[in-house]
Amino acid sequence: MKLLAIRLSWQKTPAKSLVMWQTAFYKMMSTVIHAQNLQKSYAGVRVVDGLNLDIQRGECYGLLGPNGAGKTTTLRLLLGLIEPDSGELSLLNHAVPHQAREARVRVGVVPQMDNLDPDFTVAExxxxxxRYFGMQDAEIEARLPMLLEFANLTHKRDAKIPTLSGGMKRRLTLARALVNDPDVIFLDEPTTGLDPQARHLIWQRLRELTAQGKTLLLTTHFMDEAERLCHRLAILDQGRMIAQASPQALIAQHIEPQVVEVFGERVAEWAQQQAAQFSQRFEVSGETAFCYVADAQPLLTHLHGHQALRYLHRPANLEDVFLKLTGREMRE
Amino acid sequence: MRFVPIWQRHFLVWRKMAATSILGHLADPLIYMLGLGFGLGSMLPQMGGTSYLVFLSAGTVCYSTMNSASFEALYSCFARMHEQRTWDAILNTPVTLDDIVLSEVVWATSKSLMSGLAVLAVIWLMGLSHSALSLWLIPLSLLVGVCFSALGLIMTALAPSYSFFMYYFTLVITPTILLSGVFFPVTQLPPSLQIVSAILPLSHAVDIARPLMNGIVPPSLLLHIAVLLGYTVFGFYVSLVLFRKRLSR
Structure with a gap:
């Protein structure tokens, strides 16, 4: 529609229209993932509810949300594996699900659950x-050393899958998603279940991919992961996007800059009587009171006088935003 | 032709355990064929002008082909779809569910062809058939294989777990073997069961196989082929619809 409107204005002001044309064209070309008013229900429950997404080339975009927020369903919709009830979708300028197969030629996927072939070696x-991408064996074999190197698995080339550690399997799954040299990579909880060493290595690799200009769309419920990796992220809850911005902007927009966590046996009593006096906002969860403040000094001075209470003073982070927006109650 | 790389994958897995697989193709049908053929055969008069062993051999080719196709289309296919999530991995590539289902049919058919060929090789080596017409049992194995692969996939598409397959083997496959003239002529059955037999695909396969083994062109050949093809198309279509429904959740 926009392009059409520009075309109509062409006759009046050709030079200006040309610039507008170009801008619209480049925006279209650089939009890798586009979703408009996406809806999907299962058995009457809206799993994805009016989602809009515009992800640009080279971006690392995160989908955050509690369990059941619709993250995995969104990825499956974008890949064309399930059909939306309504809404518009495109992936790499291919309409989805209609032309999803064509789009997937240029896409790599790291699924939430490992599905490597247990009967095969790493290289196999x-x-x-x-081969599923229509690649010739020689073409794949030429890429093997680079992929194994990327996954730190060169020495495991001929190892069987059941002999690999969890981190190695994850890295192999990542290398497998790169076999076709994709433009876009979908990662569904890429580091869930990994130890800190293994997570850091995956993060390093994902940053390398972003540096190469690949577009990454990842889901996670690790806030530190999202904060470190993502240029922009969306917080989903019950299928709706409740916030979207860069991690820094989300923190600045939604929450006071500093947090004082106060712990101790009688913290609930203290919070009820005193916390409101010293903080803009506070929440009590178990034996901890979270006090959100612009200036922590008065509160810290006050806490010095309380021997029974201990505290931790820190800058606000993404987890604070997440908990504020999605609430503290369990999602199961 | 997008199903070809998936077929190659199954073949590569098979190659790694080819020895046990070939043993499986041969052992079970041959034990039955030779055990019953020699044991029962020594007490029985000739059947339709041949020894009981020769009578049994035609049925054995058909039912071992059916068994092999059914096992592959049920247990192995279910493992790939459900347990190993191989299908999920493949679906993230430019391959569609229809390609995967087709590859499963073609692969189960390939395995059943191997099974049929293994039994046929023993039959020829033992000199149980001297007719060149018995060579037609090779394409027949292909037809029986594709038919029971497609039918078996319906079960796989419906299965919540492996134990579900027990129903199919106990309530469908075993009665099918007994009612299709594998071990004894269908004419020995009561008339009501003969009607049941007439609609079972395996009995049509046996009706083609047995005359060929004895060097005779089977009567009503086209009808039997049409029935087997009809079941194939039915099985493939229904399983495809069910798989699409199952995997769209």
């Missing part, structure tokens, strides 16, 4: 997977 897994 990559070879067999590359």
């Amino acid at each position: 897994n990559l070879l067999v997977y590359g």
Whole structure:
């Protein structure tokens, strides 16, 4: 519609229209993932409810949300694996789900649950997977050393999958998603279940991919992961997007800059009587009171006089935003 | 032709355990065929002008092909779809669910062809058939294989777990073997069961196989082929619809 409107104005002001044309064209070309008013229900429950997304080339975009927020369903919709009830979708300028198969030629996917072929070696897994993209064996074999290097698995080339550690399997799954040299990579909870060393290595690799200009769309419920990796992120809850911005902007927009966590046996009593006096906002969860403040000094001075209470003073982070927006109650 | 790389994958897995697989193709049908053929055969008069062993051999080719196709389309296919999530991995590539289902049919058919060929090889080596017409049992194995692969996939598409397959084997496959003229002529059955037999795909396969083994062109050949093809198309179509429904959740 926009392009049409520009075309109509062409006759009046050709030079200006040309610039507008170009801007609209480049925006279209650089939009890798586009979703408009996406809806999906299962058995009457809206799992994805009016979602809008515009993800640009080279961006690392995060989908955050508690369990059941609709993150995985969103990824499956974008890949064309399930059909939306309504809404418009495109992936790499292919309409989805209609042309999803064509789009997936240029996409790599790291699924939430490992589904490597247990009967094959590391190298065989990559070879067999590359064939699904219509690649020739020689073409895949030429990429193997680079992929194994990227996954730190060169020494495990001929190892069987059941002998690999969780971190190695995850890295192999990531390498497998790169076998076709994709433009876009979908990662569904890429570091869930990994130890800190393994997570850091995955993060390093994902940053390298972003540096190469790949577009990443990842879901996670690790706030530190989202804060470190994502240029922009969206917080989803019950299928709706409740916030979207860069991690820093989300923190600045939604929450006071400093947090004082106060712990102790009688913290609930203290909070009820005193916390409101010293903080803009506070929440009590178990034996901890979270006090959100612009200036922490008066509160800290006050706490010095309380021997029974201990505290931690820190800058506000994404987890504070997340808990504020999605609430503290359990989602199961 | 997008199903080809998936077929190659199954073949690569098979190659890694080819020895046990071939043993499986041969052992079970041959034990039955030779055990019953020699044991029962020594007490029985000739059947339709041949020894009981020869009578049994035609049925054995058909039912071992059916068994092999059914096991692959049920247990192995279910493992790939449900347990190993191989299908999920493949669906993230430019391959569609229809390609995957087709590859499963073609692969289960390939395995059943191997099974049929293994039994046929023993039959020829033992000199149980001297007719060149028995070579037609090779394409027949292909037809029986594709038919029971497609039918078996319906069960796989419906299965909540492996134990569900027990119903199919106990309530469908075993009665099918007994009612289709594998071990004894269908004419020995009561008339009501003969009607049931006439609608079972395996009995049509046996009706093609047995005359060919004895060097005779089977009567009503086209009808039997049409029935087997009809079941194939039915099985493939229904399973595809069910798989699409199952995987769209």
